[in-house]
Amino acid sequence: MLDLIVSKYNYWIYITLMMIGFYAMIGKRNLIKKVIGMNIFQTAIILFFVSTASKKWATLPIIEHAHGHEEHAIQVASYINPLPHVLMLTAIVVMVSTLGVALAILIVIYKKYHTLEEDEILRFHK
Amino acid sequence: MRFLALITVIITGMILIYGTVDMPDWGDPNSPASLHVSPRYIEKTMEETATPNMVTSVLADYRGYDTLGETTVIFTAGLSCALILRVRKRRKKRS
Numbered sequence: 001m002l003d004l005i006v007s008k009y010n011y012w013i014y015i016t017l018m019m020i021g022f023y024a025m026i027g028k029r030n031l032i033k034k035v036i037g038m039n040i041f042q043t044a045i046i047l048f049f050v051s052t053a054s055k056k057w058a059t060l061p062i063i064e065h066a067h068g069h070e071e072h073a074i075q076v077a078s079y080i081n082p083l084p085h086v087l088m089l090t091a092i093v094v095m096v097s098t099l100g101v102a103l104a105i106l107i108v109i110y111k112k113y114h115t116l117e118e119d120e121i122l123r124f125h126k
Numbered sequence: 127m128r129f130l131a132l133i134t135v136i137i138t139g140m141i142l143i144y145g146t147v148d149m150p151d152w153g154d155p156n157s158p159a160s161l162h163v164s165p166r167y168i169e170k171t172m173e174e175t176a177t178p179n180m181v182t183s184v185l186a187d188y189r190g191y192d193t194l195g196e197t198t199v200i201f202t203a204g205l206s207c208a209l210i211l212r213v214r215k216r217r218k219k220r221s
C-alpha cells in the first residue's frame with residue numbers, strides 16, 4: 001500500500017487539482033470563477049503531462065558538452081523525455097488564448113448586464 | 127444543485143484515481159512514453175539539427191509548422207480580443 005502511494009501520489013495531486021477546477025466550472029454561479037476553474041483544470045493536465053516525462057536519475061533534455069564532443073555516445077536514459085514538454089508549450093499557448101478571449105467576453109457581458117452572476121443574467125431574460 | 131455538483135466531482139475523482147493504479151510509476155525510466163518515440167529524438171537531435179536543447183529542436187525544427195500554427199492561434203486570440211473590446215467612436219452630432 002505504501003509502495004502504491006509513493007509511486008502514484010503525483011497523479012493523485014493532479015486529480016485533486018483537476019477536480020477543484022471541475023467543481024468551480026459546474027458548481028459556481030459566477031462566470032469569472034467558472035473561467036478560472038477552467039484554467040485550473042488545464043493547469044492540472046499540463047502538470048500531469050510534464051510528470052509523465054520524468055525519469056529517475058535523468059537530467060534536463062539539454063545535451064551536456066554538446067559542441068566539440070560529437071564523438072560521445074548519447075545515453076538515452078540520462079535525459080528526460082522532451083516530447084511532453086514541447087506539447088505542453090503548445091497547450092500553454094492555447095490556454096492563454098482561451099483565457100484572454102473568455103475574459104474579454106466577460107467584460108462585454110458585464111457592460112451589458114452589470115452583473116456576472118449566471119442566475120441574475122438568466123433572470124434578466126425572463 | 128451545488129450538492130449534485132459535489133457528488134459528480136467526487137465520483138469522477140474516484141474513477142480517475144482508480145484509473146491511476148494502472149499508470150506507470152512516477153519517474154519510471156521504462157514507462158511506455160519514454161520507450162517508444164522519444165529515444166529517437168534524444169539520439170538524433172545533435173546529428174540532424176545541431177541543437178543541444180531537445181525541446182528547442184523539436185519545437186522549432188521537427189514541428190516547425192506546428193509552431194507556425196501556434197502563432198496563428200495567438201494572433202487570432204489577440205485580434206478577437208481587440209475586436210471584442212474595441213470602443214466604437216461616437217458619431218459627431220451634426221450641428
